[in-house]
Amino acid sequence: MTGTWTLAKLIIRRERLVALLWILLLAVLAAGQYGRYAAQIPDIRAFAAEMAGNRALTAFAGEVHSATVAGMAVWKNADAIYTVLGLIMILTIVRHTRGEEESGRAELVGAGVVGRLAPLAAALAVTAASAVLAGLITAVAMIKAGADTTGSLAFGAAVTAAGLAFLGIGAVAAQLTRSARAAIGLAGLGLGLSYLLRFAADGSGVSALKWLSPQGWSHLARPYGDNDFAVLGISVAFCAAAIMLAVRLNSRRDLGAGLLPERPGPAGSVRLSSPLALAWRLHRGLLAGWTIGYTVAGLVFGALAASIGEVSRQGAAIEEFFRRYTGGPEATMTDAYLWLIVLSLGYVSALYPLLAVLRMRNEELSGRAELLLAGPVDRLRWAAGHLAIALLGSAAILTAAGLAMGLAVGQPGKVLAGALVQVPATWIMAGFGVAAFGLLPKAAAAISWAGFLFVNLFGEVLGPILGIDYWIAKFFVPYPNLPMVVSGEAFTVVPLVIMLAVTAALVAAGLGGLRRRALV
Amino acid sequence: MNTTTAIAVTGLHKSFGRAHALDGLNLTVNTGEVHGFLGPNGAGKSTTIRILLGLMRPDRGSAVLLGGDPWKDSTRLHRRLAYVPGDVNLWPALTGGEAIDLLGTLRGGLNEGRRRELVERFELDPRKKARAYSKGNRQKVALVAAFASNADLLILDEPTSGLDPLMEATFQRCVAEEKAQGRTILLSSHILSEVEALCDRVSIIRNGRTVEAGTLAELRHLTMTRIDVELAGPAPDLPWAHDLVADGTRLTFQVAGEDLGKAMERLAQAGIVGLTSRPPSLEDLFMRHYGSER
Known part of the structure; x- marks a missing residue:
């Protein structure tokens, strides 16, 4: 693990501007929605009842957990926030693991005084830290906007949990494929499937499906409703298991190699004309x-x-x-x-x-x-x-x-x-x-x-x-x-x-x- | 159209922001010759080649390639040229063989027999995916595609970077064969022995300007001969000697061509016991322009 901190600083240096932008975007999506509902919707209970009865909308946004301004603001945008954050996590972790290997930069770094697991550890640590920061800033933004503290913390935790779950999926995908592009595709398929499962759960009323989806786990925390922090343990455990798998895959393969060995292809082609x-x-x-x-x-x-x-x-x-x-x-x-x-x-x-x-x-x-x-x-x-x-x-x-x-x-x-x-x-x-x-x-x-x-x-x-x-x-x-x-x-x-x-x-x-x- | 001039570049200027990449560069390549294009890193070699390929336009100056305008007539001209970059990047999912065929087919077809022969001579495995190739092997893919084409003009930008000495020798033989077939070759290179072995004429550039151009014989006249002499008696006064090092009766110095006779007379008077002289190599030429002034 020698060199992890140096590599982490390098990743922070490369990501700081983009990370700042997307974290602020997510916080604005959450807190801005609160401000808008607080100012424009006089009877939040009636509004909540109307929304909860509209299954087309609850399929998209999830169940209504709380007929409060904060509850409805989170109901409106939470699923989008979880999904966008998931995509960002996948792109970031793949860029700093498989992307670095593919470009040959990992080789340059690996020849230095750097432990075998240090590049992966640094990428995981920084990406996970950005997910924690995103959750924290979102929670603070909600509290500042006037939302209830416990609910806001639960929501921030749900945001972080969704980010961590997809961080795990991205980290494993990056170990399996040879190209960063394919890794993003594979993890993106996971993100899409997880979205569909959560959507199907709320669209059909078969709520059990939600337990199969990382976005679903964050929904199950019911921020501003029950504030069930314990459910988010699933996301954290899932992330930990995925990271262990990624580390195992990483230490068993050669630098630059994928899961499948490279097979020889055609010696020429007349079709590429x-x-x-x-x-x-x-x-x-x-x-x-x-x-x-x-x-x-x-x-x-x-x-x-x-x-x-x-x-x-x-x-x-x-x-x-x-x-x-x-x-x-x-x-x-x-x-x-x-x-x-x-x-x-x-x-x-x-x-x-x-x-x-x-x-x-x-x-x-x-x-x-x-x-x-x-x-x-x-x-x-x-x-x-x-x-x-x-x-x-x-x-x-x-x-x-x-x-x-x-x-x-x-x-x-x-x-x-x-x-x-x-x-x-x-x-x-x-x-x-x-x-x-x-x-x-x-x-x-x-x-x-x-x-x-x-x-x-x-x-x-x-x-x-x-x-x-x-x-x-x-x-x-x-x-x-x-x-x-x-x-x-x-x-x-x-x-x-x-x-x-x-x-x-x-x-x-x-x-x-x-x-x-x-x-x- | 002038049929004896393949490339005629005069007074080429190109800046990127405040950096002047080219500052009045001239380059003339005659049809059928192998022309060495020399210069240190950042001298403007690749910028010149990119202008010749129609990938960028000069700010000022003119460039004529095979009688046409490299920017306006690029597609027509490119049918008659083949290019090998110094850092070949291939499509990772394509095999080397597929990449050769793609580049060849787009250029209007490959000589199949020559392709097979070259793949063998360069010891290239065409069934490997490009992402599994080393730098040298990627370079070979571009070289095979260029040499197996029917192009009149080959533009090679440091084509042997990454090749081992055996492959370097194969490359030199290929260039000689191409030349024998009447093709024109512009060879940008750092490997002076390669240029010395292959090129009819060379252009040396520095800071975006041409500092020397001509045949190697012409250029040798411009530079100095290195003399290593052991004298019988004390050293005479040698006002024409450069970089003179005296060690008792042993002298080492450089002298320009026109002063060589006068210097030899003085040395003969002092009594020569032993003498070696080395004609200026391209390396001396290169060092004279870049070594001390850098």
């Missing part, structure tokens, strides 16, 4: 992962539609809910639920084209693009291969989800149409990524992730916290402008055509920039 063929080869793994994930999600979400039921439409909050997510008076609660689901799948799918476009930046930075572009490959033709996969891939992902969900619900045409109208909105994000890559390449990764978080958080969550009306979000976020064909609104082509035009303009700007700028 164009930039598009190479792009397909590079992207197919990630695309397959997303398609499978979205298909499974579509089946689960679709199967849950039957248990959503109807709801009394009395009350301000429920009226607002139907105004937002349905397009006609005849739309049922189930229709609203289905639209909410396809819309959410649309929002999350925005990440795929951004990752696919960022792959180009990765190719450029690694010098692999240079190898191709020194041949008779035009830059635009090279970019077109990646872009085609970003666009067609996002369409394929949404189609797969729409088909699976439609079949599970028994209304294949309607649900598929709902999934397909998401495509132009997701394509705008592809265009956004291309514009960032072409015009501001150095900041492309930061801009893309910021764009994804903005689109996902601004309209429903951050906008209201900042006091910005929902309708204003429509100007900045494409998804609320889509025709709600699943829940009673007639199909209209106008917003889709506008989105395609915006996409084309962004792509043109990005490719124009790419054509003119110097490559790294």
Whole structure:
């Protein structure tokens, strides 16, 4: 373990700015929501009753544990906080373990006076400390906002516990695969599965499923309700077991090796004959992962539609809910639920084209693009291969989800149409990524992730916290402008055509920039 | 289009922020020659090559590659050139063989027989995944793809970094074969013996500027001969000697070509017992430009 502290300081040095940003974001999500409900909802008990009776919403957010301002604020955002924190934990731990090995930096470090387990120990310690800090700051922010102290501590502990559980999953995944990308994919699948289990538990009323999900354990702590700290022992024990497994795997393998030995491949290839063929080869793994994930999600979400039921439409909050997510008076609660689901799948799918476009930046930075572009490959033709996969891939992902969900619900045409109208909105994000890559390449990764978080958080969550009306979000976020064909609104082509035009303009700007700028 | 000039670069300027990478660089490579491109780290070799490849544009100056504009006509020109970077990074999930075929196919096809022969000569296992290759093996993948192509011009940017001496010898034989076939080669290198063995002409650059260019014979005239002499009597006065070290009757010094005759006369008068002279090597040339002034 010699050298652990030195390596930990190195990780802190590399992460401090990003870590500060995301910890503050999570704290603002929690405490800001408290401030908004405290100021805008006069009768929190009535509001809580309305929300608790709306199974479409409790499936997304979890059970209502406490009919207080703090309880409802946490009800609204806790699941998102647990999930986003889980993703951050996975990205961070993989970057500092498998990512370092893959880049060869671990070798450089390992040749120094550094114990065999020190790099892993340092990465685990710093990442775990950031999860503790996130929980602590969230709890303090809630207390400062005016929430009850014990409840806030329970909530902070639940946040930390969710972070630790996914830290464990990420740490094990990083030991199994040879590439950081594959490790993130594997752990991401775990995060998605855990999300689905918790969602299914609250959507179907089979609460037992919650015990199988790390997000579920944090929900079971019931912050501001029972404040059951003991449940979080499961998360901590799970994390400890995962870390022990990771350490064991780490000490049994060679540096840089995965679980499976490398097998020889073909001695040549005639199929890799164009930039598009190479792009397909590079992207197919990630695309397959997303398609499978979205298909499974579509089946689960679709199967849950039957248990959503109807709801009394009395009350301000429920009226607002139907105004937002349905397009006609005849739309049922189930229709609203289905639209909410396809819309959410649309929002999350925005990440795929951004990752696919960022792959180009990765190719450029690694010098692999240079190898191709020194041949008779035009830059635009090279970019077109990646872009085609970003666009067609996002369409394929949404189609797969729409088909699976439609079949599970028994209304294949309607649900598929709902999934397909998401495509132009997701394509705008592809265009956004291309514009960032072409015009501001150095900041492309930061801009893309910021764009994804903005689109996902601004309209429903951050906008209201900042006091910005929902309708204003429509100007900045494409998804609320889509025709709600699943829940009673007639199909209209106008917003889709506008989105395609915006996409084309962004792509043109990005490719124009790419054509003119110097490559790294 | 001038058919005898493969690369003509004049007055090239390029800055990155406040750092001037190129400051009026000139480079002329004749068709069919092997041209050595020498300079210390950070002298601007790779920047020049990136401009020639159309990956970046110069701030000022002109670059003509195979009669075309490297930026505007890049795709057309790239059909006729092959490039080997100094640090080859390959797609981790592709095997070496797949990477060779990919690079070759994109360039318009490989000479299959030559590919097989080169894979064997470089002792490359084409079935290994690129992530399992050492630096030298990654370098070999790019070299095989370049040598097996039908390109007129090879641009090699420190291509032998990471190769062992045996492979270095194989590389030198390959370059000689390419030259015999009439191809033009721009070889940027640090390995002076390699440049000396292979190159018809060299350009030496420093701080983004060309400081010497010409054939090795021409350049040798510019530098000094090292003389090691044992005299019979006391040492005479030698105003032309540089870096003179006297140890009794034994003298070591350097002298410029035009002063060599005068110096030898004085030494002959003093009585020469033994004498060795060493012609300037490329290393001396290099050290003269970079060693003392650094």
